[in-house]
Amino acid sequence: MALTDVSDTGLIPAPLAVEDGGRGAFTLDADTTLAAAPGTERTERWLRSTLGAALGLPLRPAPRDARGDVRLLLDDTLGAEAYRLDIGDGGAEIRGGDAAGVFWGAQTLRQLVGPDAFRRAPVAPVTRREIAARAIEDAPRFRWRGLMLDVARHFMPKEGVLRYLDLMAAHKLNVFHFHLSDDQGWRVQIKRYPKLTETGSWRARSKFGHRASPLWDDRPHGGFYTQDDIREIVAYAADRHIAVVPEIDIPGHSQAAIAAYPELGNTDVIDTTSLTVWDNWGISRNVLAPTDTTLRFYEGVFEELLDLFPADPARFPEFSGFFHIGGDECPKDQWKQSPTAQARIKELGLADEDALQSWIIRHFDEWLSARGRRLIGWDEILAGGLAPGAAVSSWRGYQGGITAARAGHDVVMCPEQHVYLDYRQAAGEDEPVPIAYVRTLEDVYRFEPVPAQLTEDEARHVLGTQANLWSEVTEDHTRVDYQAFPRLAAFAEVAWSRLPASAERDFAGFERRMTGHYARLDALGVGYRPPAGPLPWQRRPGVLGRPIEGPPPNV
Numbered sequence: 001m002a003l004t005d006v007s008d009t010g011l012i013p014a015p016l017a018v019e020d021g022g023r024g025a026f027t028l029d030a031d032t033t034l035a036a037a038p039g040t041e042r043t044e045r046w047l048r049s050t051l052g053a054a055l056g057l058p059l060r061p062a063p064r065d066a067r068g069d070v071r072l073l074l075d076d077t078l079g080a081e082a083y084r085l086d087i088g089d090g091g092a093e094i095r096g097g098d099a100a101g102v103f104w105g106a107q108t109l110r111q112l113v114g115p116d117a118f119r120r121a122p123v124a125p126v127t128r129r130e131i132a133a134r135a136i137e138d139a140p141r142f143r144w145r146g147l148m149l150d151v152a153r154h155f156m157p158k159e160g161v162l163r164y165l166d167l168m169a170a171h172k173l174n175v176f177h178f179h180l181s182d183d184q185g186w187r188v189q190i191k192r193y194p195k196l197t198e199t200g201s202w203r204a205r206s207k208f209g210h211r212a213s214p215l216w217d218d219r220p221h222g223g224f225y226t227q228d229d230i231r232e233i234v235a236y237a238a239d240r241h242i243a244v245v246p247e248i249d250i251p252g253h254s255q256a257a258i259a260a261y262p263e264l265g266n267t268d269v270i271d272t273t274s275l276t277v278w279d280n281w282g283i284s285r286n287v288l289a290p291t292d293t294t295l296r297f298y299e300g301v302f303e304e305l306l307d308l309f310p311a312d313p314a315r316f317p318e319f320s321g322f323f324h325i326g327g328d329e330c331p332k333d334q335w336k337q338s339p340t341a342q343a344r345i346k347e348l349g350l351a352d353e354d355a356l357q358s359w360i361i362r363h364f365d366e367w368l369s370a371r372g373r374r375l376i377g378w379d380e381i382l383a384g385g386l387a388p389g390a391a392v393s394s395w396r397g398y399q400g401g402i403t404a405a406r407a408g409h410d411v412v413m414c415p416e417q418h419v420y421l422d423y424r425q426a427a428g429e430d431e432p433v434p435i436a437y438v439r440t441l442e443d444v445y446r447f448e449p450v451p452a453q454l455t456e457d458e459a460r461h462v463l464g465t466q467a468n469l470w471s472e473v474t475e476d477h478t479r480v481d482y483q484a485f486p487r488l489a490a491f492a493e494v495a496w497s498r499l500p501a502s503a504e505r506d507f508a509g510f511e512r513r514m515t516g517h518y519a520r521l522d523a524l525g526v527g528y529r530p531p532a533g534p535l536p537w538q539r540r541p542g543v544l545g546r547p548i549e550g551p552p553p554n555v
Contacts, residue, residue, distance in 0.1 A: 010516040011111055011136075013172055013493035021133025024089045026069075028113065029128040034059045035068025040096070042239050043072055043103045051110055055129065056122035067091070070109075072102050080317075081174075082139035085109060087131055097139075100241040100315070104172050108136060111520065118170070118523035142449065143318050144412055144464025145495035146175035146245075147488065149480075150471040152182035152256075153281070154206075155223035160477050162236050167484075167524065169240040171492035176237055177324065177393075177466060179247045180225075183255035183278040183286075187224045188246075188308075190301050193261065197224040200260035203277040209433055209473060211281040213544035217475070230308045243316045245376070246309050249326030250298060251288040251360050258286055264294050266334040266341065281472040283329045290335065290344050290356055295363060302364070306371060319410075319463060321373040322391065327361050328378035358384020365390050376412070379404070395468065397555035398451045405454055405461040413449040414466040417552035419491060421469040421483050424547060430534050432482065433473040434545035437552040441531075445490040445510055446502040467491045473545065478527045482538055485528035489517055 009018050036044035047070070052059040062068030069091040078084065078097030083105035086093045092109060096102030110117045112131050147168055149156065156164075165176060180187045186200035202222025208215035225233070237244050256277045258265040265272035266289045278284050288294050302323070311321030332353035335341035345356050358381075365375045365387045375381075376391040379400025386392075391410040394401030401411040416423075417437065424434040425441070449465035467488060474480045490510065499505050514531075521528050527538070 009136075010513050011108060012489050012510075012513055012517045013496035014499075014510075014513070015108065015136050015138035016498065017137045019135040021088055021135060024133035025130045026087045026089065026092050026133065027128050027130050028055065028057060030057060032057060032059060032069045033062040033066065034070045034072075035062035035066065036072040037074060039074050039099050040072035040102045042099060042241075043094075043106050046103065046239065047106055051106075051113065051117055053121060054117050054119045055113070056125075070094075072096075072106075074098065074102065079139055080143070082137075083108075085136040085138075087112070087135070088133040092131070100174070101139075103169075103241050104138070104140075105136075107170060107172060108138065110170075115516075115519040115523045118520045140172065140496045141498050142462075142464030142495050144175050144466065145173045145492070146177055146412065146414075146464065146466030147173055148177035148179055148247075148414070148466055148468040150179040150182070150469065151187050152179055152185045152471075154471040154475050155185060155187060155201075155221065156471075156477070156480070157223060158225060158229050158233065160480075161233055163477075164480075165233070165237050165240055165242055167488075167526065168242055170520075170524070171489060172496045173488075173492055174242050175319065175464075175466065176242050176244045177247060177468075178233075178244055179249070181248045181256065182253045183284040184281075185222065185277060186256045186260065188230060188305070189224060189226045190304050191227070192300050192304065193297070195260040196257060196301075198260070200256040200277060203279045205279050206475070207280050207472075208475075209540075209543040210435070210546040211472075212546065215543060216279075227304075227308055234309060238312065238315065241315065243312070243319060243322075244309055245319075245322045245324055246305055247324035247326055248298070248301065248305065249328070250364070251290070251294075251357060252283070252328065252330030253326060254288050255284040255286045258288070261297065264288055264297060266338045268340050269334045269337045283331060285331045285333050287330055287332075287334060288360075289338070290341050290360060295360075298364070299367060302367070306373060311372065319374075319391075322376045323368055323373050324376050324393070325361065325364055325381075326377060327357070327381040328395070329380070330357055332357075354383055362387070382407075382409075391463070393466070397553070398453075399555055401462065402451050402453055402458075405458045408461065410461050410463050412463050412466050413451075414468050416468075417554065418447040419444065419465070419467040421467050421487055421491075422472070422474065424545070425483075425487065425529055426533065427547075428533060430539050431545075432479070432534060432538060432540035433543050434547040435473060436546065436548050437550075439487070439552075441487055441490050441511075441514075442507050444487045445494065445507050446505055447491070447494050448502045449494065465491075465495050473543075478538075481527035482529050482534070485521060485526050486514060486518070486531075489514065489521075 071093040075095040082097040083101040094105035201224040262272035313320040335353045392404040404411040423436040423439045
């Protein structure tokens with residue numbers, strides 16, 4: 001076999017190495033059988049229900065002791081999540097270093113079949129499909145390859161979440177950060193506190209566009225996931241080798257919870273019984289009170305959530321059991337005015353209100369650690385110090401991640417200047433609800449997650465990287481699709497593939513591969529931003545955004 005330039009494969013993300021198999025080919029047809037070794041059953045089911053359904057092929061189990069035409073095997077000579085896909089006249093064989101590796105190999109096989117493999121049913125009678133002979137070796141650069149979806153500002157129904165898990169799997173992304181609470185909505189059922197969803201899951205109206213916009217959507221907006229919905233989402237993700245990391249944001253971004261249970265707020269400063277779920281965007285001044293009542297309340301919430309989001313160290317050894325507590329953007333105005341908060345600062349011997357927030361974070365850090373779980377939060381939680389096992393989502397730039405790694409903490413790099421997908425994709429006037437800096441497809445493709453300032457030992461604390469999509473101006477799945485794609489495909493390659501330095505990356509080659517990938521996205525029904533700009537129905541004329549001119553700061 002001869003080595004092939006990976007840019008010629010059409011695969012996204014790009015694999016490590018491809019060898020051309022010559023003139024041979026593997027034929028998929030009605031007689032194709034599937035043989036799955038122990039430990040690969042999830043991928044067997046997925047191939048039959050997804051690829052088989054798309055092509056109208058049964059992919060019957062191979063007879064006992066028969067070799068099978070498509071073979072799934074575990075191979076302990078390969079690393080975690082690594083795979084080797086061999087295609088030839090004798091069939092297709094996927095060997096994985098673990099079950100996840102086999103699954104990622106199956107995703108690659110699906111791409112090689114063609115765009116029709118991404119549909120839910122056959123579009124034409126298919127009697128046979130030929131796949132050219134080749135061998136592909138592949139393994140991820142990062143173990144944490146994440147996507148954060150904000151379902152608090154605008155609710156995404158369960159079917160939409162499941163759809164995004166499939167889109168993540170198709171791009172070899174493996175961590176779903178599930179932002180479940182904010183000032184504008186509480187999205188998960190907590191049985192001991194039913195008002196969180198009875199009251200906290202809906203608001204009377206919503207700002208349409210940026211918070212400075214004069215426009216309102218006067219329809220009530222809401223929704224939440226039942227506990228069985230959450231169990232279904234977690235199980236669906238696990239079948240696709242995706243870990244789900246829930247986020248409940250504290251002590252800021254909590255007005256929806258306070259509206260449901262007013263005793264959680266700073267009752268000695270404002271009348272918390274008058275608060276409603278917030279209908280605007282931005283940062284609410286209404287934050288949790290630093291009381292024992294608040295601590296016990298959230299311990300009860302977290303107890304139920306730990307059961308819904310169980311740790312799975314066998315499948316996700318490096319980041320199993322993470323629980324995100326937010327910790328960002330907490331205004332201290334009410335604490336400064338609150339006799340209760342000031343008394344707690346004095347009682348604990350704290351320096352100020354910032355130290356008070358750190359005390360709350362450390363409380364839940366220790367509480368989660370005692371239950372075998374790991375706290376992760378936005379980079380503001382670094383103030384005041386963290387327990388050894390805590391990790392940081394570095395969102396305000398690289399600096400939070402650098403500080404965390406140098407202090408011995410694991411970090412997920414998700415700097416807003418590079419991988420916030422709610423940021424606008426172009427400078428044109430047709431760009432819908434333009435937010436912040438322009439972040440083009442090429443900008444995302446050239447993002448480098450590991451800061452150059454880190455030593456080799458410090459860089460080992462970079463678990464990986466994550467793209468974040470906040471939903472203030474993405475009111476439905478069509479807007480989410482537009483903001484996410486095609487940039488999420490570029491991000492997936494950054495997270496998976498071992499790319500050269502940023503300036504040396506072959507963006508032209510990536511664009512060529514995207515030509516074929518757009519056909520896959522079309523088959524999946526993804527409403528991506530076309531390369532030439534938004535389609536007429538993707539525009540939002542007259543809806544105010546918040547564009548920021550010039551390049552983002554590199555901090």
